[in-house]
Amino acid sequence: MIRVVLLVLIMGAVLAGCGVLGNCDGSYPDVCIPKAPPDLDCDDITHRNFRVEGSDPHRFDGDADGIGCES
Numbered sequence: 705m706i707r708v709v710l711l712v713l714i715m716g717a718v719l720a721g722c723g724v725l726g727n728c729d730g731s732y733p734d735v736c737i738p739k740a741p742p743d744l745d746c747d748d749i750t751h752r753n754f755r756v757e758g759s760d761p762h763r764f765d766g767d768a769d770g771i772g773c774e775s
């Protein structure tokens with residue numbers, strides 16, 4: 705029984721880390737960036753050169769090539 709509880713806790717932590725749970729915006733599947741609002745700029749986050757898909761609510765990918773906050 706205790707093993708089942710531990711497994712559930714571990715799976716929850718893994719899912720949270722992947723951004724499946726929590727407040728991570730799905731437009732940025734490789735990183736966990738909070739959903740807008742507030743609208744964030746690249747200066748507000750530490751991530752660079754990450755994948756951008758879909759609506760890009762923070763407009764990190766200004767040139768629309770699918771890569772956000774290019775450096």
Ligand SMILES: [Ca+2]
Nearest residue numbers: 765767769771
């Ligand atoms: Ca770009």
